[in-house]
Amino acid sequence: MLEKDKLRKTDIYSGAAICLFGLWIIVQSLQMPMKDSWGGVQNVWYVSPAIFPLFVGCMIMLLGALLCRTALKIVGFNAFRETVRWLLSKALLQFFNSIPNLRFYTIVVLFLSFVFLTIPRIDFFLSAFLFLTVFITSFYFDDAAILKKLFFFYLAGIMVLILYFALGLNDPLSKVVPFPADMLTICFIVSYSIFAWLLVRSNPVLRKKYRTAMIVAFVSPFAVGMIFKYFLLVPMPFEGLVVAVTDYFWYLEF
């Protein structure tokens, strides 16, 4: 949580945003049938599907306004002006470039790419392996300079994957090569691992950490995935190359 005085400053903005959000809920609710007929049912106001969202919207708007007012009362308009000035200054750029924020971006980018890009399109084991490899190596080395380099390398790889799927290359390539997206991901994992190795090879402590990270990143998806896929019978979100191989061995008749 932020410090008290910073909290009050952010309360002005969060209160205003919440107030507007409440207003949006009210506007949306007013478009719902209040007295009209819906599905053959003639509505009266107290049975309307709008009544509860309207109540919630009004409360959110009221509380948001109250929060905004309370914060303004405590910190005053000067603090509000100071914040606006800070938002327009170079300090904002420095804030965005700070190391804790870089760590935040890395985590968010990793999660977003894992959930929205790789899981729906690439074999689960490979996407989880890639996610864990990047996640663990980025943070376990505990070095801001390495984190920055690894993050940008990962970002570049993700851009390649986005382009690959956006250009629709997967379908024509899959007629020539089996599991082309999975192959591309394997190439990405290998190149990332080599890049990370090159960054840490001169440091014996980091070399040890690198080995541990790679082992954990490799073993965990298999342990978790196997339990879900073969013991709980949950099909993976996307089954590709690795699932095809594990299926082959799992259902092999000896």
Place this chain on the structure above:
Amino acid sequence: MVIFERIGFYFQTVFHIASDPVHIALLFGSVILGIIFGAMPGLTSTLGVALLTALTYGMDTATAMLCLLAIYVGGTYGGSYASILINIPGTAASAATALDGYPLACKGEGGRAIGLTTTASAIGTIISMLFLVSISPLISFFALQFTSFEFFLLAFFGILISGTLTSPDLVIKGWISGFLGLFLACVGRDLLQYYPRFTFGIPELDSGVEVVPVLIGAFGIPQIIQVLKDQFQMGETQKFQRILPEFGTIVRNIPKIIKSALIGVGIGAVPGIGEDIAAWVSYGAAKNASKHPERFGTGEYTAVLSTEVANNACVGGAMIPLLNLGIPGSPPAAMLLGALMLHGVTPGPMINFEHPNFIIEVAAILLLASLAMWVVGMLLAKQVVKVLRIPTQIFMPIIGVLCIIGSYALGMNIYNLYLMLPVGIISYFLIEMGYPIAPLVIGVILGPMADENLRRALMVSQGSFMPVFTRPVALVLFLIIVWTVLSQFPLFKNYKNKIVAKIFPRRAAKAALLPKRSEEE
């Protein structure tokens, strides 16, 4: 006769579970997993229950409850390990334990402290289990008299009180969080007319927001971001010798144990308030009642005892409103509610008719879980403590994968992931800005209940709100809500103090003197 029959069935259930090796293995496995989740700073029993819910999907309800309750009990207790040995609370519930537990470990009495917390936690859970069994029929009986107005007001009260008591900053933020949860519950087709609300034409939103992915996102993702962003480092673990059950200390402090257990059960039964508040309140009460309050914070056994009894007693306390009213008493209980719904059990006043022995089964599981926790604590504590050596940078990404596969596995719907992640990121920002997350989750859970009952009540009364004032229970709930809201405003506090001063002049004079004295001190 009915009471004897129930007692008989209770012991029958205990023996049935205890005689099945698979159940025993699951019980001990889940307790150990719970302790590990509780012990690891950054992981919580709520997250443990959330992740295990996905694994229990294929099990029958009783076995699933066995696993989930065992992880809940183990997780609540496990937090004390990190509190005592590294002075970092494993969970918020054990933060109060660190105050006296760590000084004890520094004095070389870590083994005794862990032994005491183990026995105290087991006793706390067992006492709360007794309350669960004895109070549930009464609450169920009263709840059957409730009409839609009462249920709406009860849900509303649950959100308000949760917002009031869990907010780390301004109370308004707790309420906003609760109403945001209510808004999320509005998404999807409404239950009475099937009208699509806030779905934006997305068919996956028609069935509404899934509770379990929201819970996993709201509790799991912010935790991962916080721990890794702030570069959380595990401290040096204090060494400890043999772990002793400390029966002597327990026997000498029976009145204090009962008092702490009552606090735990009482706070657990209040909707949405977790074990952390129970532990702090109990710590405060023990300090106030102590002949040597100055010793608190320097390694006092009664302090450790009071916090651990209270936070584990909260487990059974939280089950009381959960099972009888369908209102979760704490965040892990909210997760349990989601799990129960997945297994086709709808908690509420009808539970005694639809599943006549369910509450007794839960009580039997609580007893066995507390015994398993005690055994594990006594025998395996040294081994379990080794998990504190695992760096957070390694286990947090794995928890991330578990959150994702867990959310997906419930319903095998990839859309759950698209929901879980944004909820997680938004929750992170809300936490950073001082908004509590528990009311949001309680709002998502109680939203459908509040919505449906409000409209049903108005339908019956033809749009009139008069039944709120003519029905005694509704009126009491309404007055409590009004009091809860008004008591947060300084103007009301001033008026209240003036009125109190007029009615009780001596007490007011005493109260006015107290702050002066403390200032002088």
